[in-house]
Amino acid sequence: MRALQPLLHDVVICVAAPAFAASPRDGQLRGERAEGFYGHDRRLLHTARLLIDRREPEPIGVQPLGPDQVRFTSVHRYPEDSTDDPTVIIERVRTAGAGESVLLRNVGIVSRLLHVELTLATDLADIADVKRGRTGPAVPCTAARGGDAGAGTGADTSAGTGARGLVWETSSGRAEVRAVEPEGSPPLIADGPRGGAFSWPRLRLRPGESRLLRLTVDGGATPAPPGHPGAPGAEVPWSEPVVRGDHRLVALVRRGLSDLRALRLADPERTGPDGPEDQFIAAGCPWYLALFGRDSIWSARMMLPLGTDLARGTLWALARRQGTAHDDVREEAPGRILHELRPADAEHGHGLRLPSRYYGSVDATPLFVTLLVETWHWGLPDADVDALLPYAEAAMEWVLETSAGDEDGLLRYYPRPGGLRHQSWKDSEDAVRDAAGRRIEPPLALCEVQGYAYQAATGLAELLGSRGRADRKEQLLLWAEGLRKRFRDAFWLPSPDGPAPRYVAIAVGRGLDPVSGPASNMGQLLSTGILDADGCRDVAAWLACAELNSGWGLRSRSAALPGFNPMSYHGGSVWTHDTAIAVQGLCAAGQDREAGLLADGLLDAAAHFGYRMPELYGGDARTQDSPAPLAYPAACRPQGWSAASGVAVLSALLGLRPDAGRRVLQVRPTPFGPLKASGLRLAGREFSVRVDGQGRAKVSDLPPGWVTDG
Structure with a gap:
């Protein structure tokens, strides 16, 4: 047995x-x-x-x-x-x-x-x-x-x-x-x-x-792997904010930061003998207490309002291990960003055996580029930006070459036998199902991955433009616009009876065959720029409807579809970070009502977990008589991007969006009641934001030369 x-x-x-x-x-x-x-x-x-x-x-x-x-x-x-x-x-x-x-x-x-x-x-x-x-x-x-x-x-x-x-x-x-x-x-x-x-x-x-x-x-x-990350010796690489307002949000931020403190790892290598310790967040305990490209990047992105040091450490830990050669077993390629780093090779069962250094993810590489761009906007010193820029360009080259080799010009994953079958954040064996509940096998181009690639290209174009590299900027913008058109033509599916007339397919297979059935993946597109205003409104309507919004957070798969299982890993459960990313995107797109619904459900769920959010939890519908939400029985807790989600929601509700090129901090709060946060950090300086009951914001102590827009 x-x-x-x-x-x-x-x-x-x-x-x-x-x-x-x-x-x-x-x-x-x-x-x-x-x-x-x-x-x-x-x-x-x-x-x-x-x-x-x-x-x-x-x-x-x-x-x-x-x-x-x-x-x-x-x-x-x-x-x-x-x-x-x-x-x-x-x-x-x-x-x-x-x-x-x-x-x-x-x-x-x-x-x-x-x-x-x-x-x-x-x-x-x-x-x-x-x-x-x-x-x-x-x-x-x-x-x-x-x-x-x-x-x-x-x-x-x-x-x-x-x-x-x-x-x-x-x-x-x-x-x-x-x-x-x-x-x-x-x-x-x-x-x-x-x-x-x-x-x-x-x-x-x-x-x-x-x-x-x-x-x-x-x-x-034994033997201890040389150069393997270990316990940090320095203090936490972020500020400790003081938050006032919704008691649930206050508790979620406080507990999350406490758990993130315990999930820190440090790279034994440094950029110089006297350089700072490069810390990052392990993916989760107990199963993934290690450097994971995707997870560590998302945790660092969510924590940017508290400073750039964690993102800097994450970027360097991954840059030092960026792919340099073609290796079929590791699925390594030049420019590709690591998926996971373990002390030893491991047998995971069902024929899955992964080397200690494994590169089998399609999303970590574009996410690495975007993390550098966003860290630049939050004030990473120019010396660090310029030192990391060649690694981001190499990562972008992997994205461009991989999509150029695809028959449809999309960023698609082609797993090797014995490696991970699905190579984005929904990576379980049955992660991708169509509207009839049938498993869809790779190669696949996932919708959110195209958004990541688009955001990486446009962001890197902006960063290179600030360095006087206008030709490369135009090349990337031209490629990104082509990807946006290919996405628009391939991923939208009609839905005459849905809350909006169309939705974004979770993926397309070969021959641009879309995978039908609404899923949460489309929520991660809202912040990438790949959707136009009409697309953002259609996605917002789906995220807020009862099929996907459980009342406790965003379901990974529509409850109206065959195969929906509220306790399935990716087939109907609620993922904390996925809900937080959707809240971020809805706030950025100006979809305040839908953002408020998801944020309120997430915060109510947090109270039932003592504000230590599990990796994922049940997607049963919230009703007047329904029981409290239950953690997925084998979920990591604490878990990196779940613990960082409180800061992500706080930043989203405050409407914070820095622009390093113009030295402008956009502050456009979502109506969610009075809220104050001090101890936030921009360009190495702490500042505070106060939002009153009418949604008016006041910012104090911005760095010299920075102004607000909002």
């Missing part, structure tokens, strides 16, 4: 990229599902079971202490006591990337002599195997004393003081757990072929006394 992907709906996750810990709500790790300590895509521990007097404590509560830390509280009771009140309380604090502490408190009136044991085991599985629902055989462990591993005798050892532990090693991974007992009571350590244990067989607690036991967990893939 095929193993199934572990569900995460009731899993407690704490993260400090590239490490995380996934736990059931009682805090006990029993080697099941996805639970365990992880580092660099490797499961370091899957079992950490605490026993008090050879019994599991009784769980009574779980409390997140931050994105990287969680406290599990349990009690230990005594049947022979005259009361059912607990007299020993256990507080177990788990910290991603560090380990955990166990605080034992005697709150009773008599002394307690406790037998405390923590059993430990691991399979050192790759995250791809865990995602497939596979648990490997237990790896033997050996006792470590000082810096050396023991002989693995399976016997208890107790010599020495201070940090002592257990080590697990295979050809592809290593884990080490050490017990640090600062009060001078080192544990007994047992090692063996199926795992090991720390034990304190006679731990005495007098009334009111407590004892703290600490474990450190470390490890990762």
